[in-house]
Amino acid sequence: MRTIGNLLWLVLAGWWLALLYALAGLIACVLIITIPFGIAAFRIAGYALWPFGRTIVVAPGAGLLSIIGNIIWVLLFGWELFLAHLAAGVLLLITIIGIPFGIASLKMSVLALVPLGTRVVDAHDARVPSYSRQPTPVR
Template structure:
């Protein structure tokens, strides 16, 4: 079932948002300071391309506290929000609205809304299988 949902997802907006995440990764990688966020954005591009079967979880629940889950993580999230998070979240919100127009698109709209929340505050979170 995840395979069918992921294929439909790619057609109904997942590919465009994955490209958006890759553009954000490229912009972050060009600025040397943004390299840690660039790697995360590439991971998120993969999640944005194939979200069904995976979920986002707090890293403290999975591996325990680390440098990205404390004060530095909050600072990283604020920087991410200002530089790239808001427009990626906006892209997911627009995709959610477009998918919510049809009944078939409702599960995809919900997935876009979850990804929009992740796009706003990603530092200190990780992806795990369902």
């Protein structure tokens, strides 16, 4: 099911959102000081291209530098990418088939504002608090 969702996402919105992130990454890599922004943009471009089955987690140890970096990111690239996700989300929510993809785009819009201090991981590898883990069934 993830593959079908990813293929539909790719056709409906994923390719051009990933293209915007790749363009932001290329622009950010022009200057040495903004290369971390470029790396974050390329990482999120991959996520925007193929999001289902993966999730975003907050990286442990992300501190003051990631907060300052996210503020600079919002001023340079984040607000444009946020608006692109918002536009894609609204357009996808108009159709019945696009509702889950519109919701996904709106969830990704937050990531467009604060990409530093996060990681893209497989959905199965995401950390789940110990109090909410279900026991593994014995086979």
